[in-house]
Amino acid sequence: MPRSRTIITLSALLAAMTVGTFALLALETTPAQPSPIALAARPMLSPLDQSIASAIATAQTPPALGRWTSIVVHDAVTGAAGPCAAGSHFFVDVADGLGNCTVSAGALWAQQAPGATLFIPDDAFNAGAISICIAGDFTAGPPSTEQMTALTKLVSTLQMHLGIPADHVYLHRDLTGQPCPGRAFPVEEFRRALR
Ligand SMILES: [Zn+2]
Structure with a gap:
């Protein structure tokens, strides 16, 4: 029993890490959006x-x-x-x-x-x-x-x-x-x- 509980815990942990990795990858591949402040600071000729x-x-x-x-x-x-x-x-x-x-x-x-x-x-x-x-x-x-x-x-x-x-x-x-x-x-x- 303790052994199978350990396996379940480890599996859950692994699953959580995998989901976390995918979430991070998804964040990284989203194109960076300039913030409104960055847009305002960009020099533009009137x-x-x-x-x-x-x-x-x-x-x-x-x-x-x-x-x-x-x-x-x-x-x-x-x-x-x-x-x-x-x-x-x-x-x-x-x-x-x-x-x-x-x-x-x-x-x-x-x-x-x-x-x-x-x-x-x-x-x-x-x-x-x-x-x-x-x-x-x-x-x-x-x-x-x-x-x-x-x-x-x-x-x-x-x-x-x-x-x-x-x-x-x-x-x-x-x-x-x-x-x-x-x-x-x-x-x-x-x-x-x-x-
Ligand atoms: Zn004149």
Whole structure:
């Protein structure tokens, strides 16, 4: 009797170990699922960051340091001397339904050609100025928060890549008599965001 009880006990133990081993194997072969925390920590570019990186990368020849010495901000309303949108290098679009505001670059940036937005007698300034056009008319109301975020991020990124100091970032109206961007453009907020 004691012998058979020992055998039963050993069999039960063996059975338990076998089941345990299979259970462990089953656990190990289950594909590892990333935890929500790991997913959140994975660096992902936002649609805005992606659009800025893609827009800057459209330059057929990456600009050397010193090629561009200033940045000028415009709105899309045609001034008396010509449309700022057509002569700009970068465009800040209106936000989509999901609140994503993206940036694109035009042919002048791809070609690293001077902008055609500043009609100053000596065109030397125009030759080194990156023009950015924000979609909209800001005579009555300011750009959206999303547009201001996109503009600030684009300007900061260009400053960092090209070594352009904050005091070389202008509004079109700082330089000429054109009312561009419109008077509702939040210039103080923009300047603070750049520092
Ligand atoms: Zn302008």
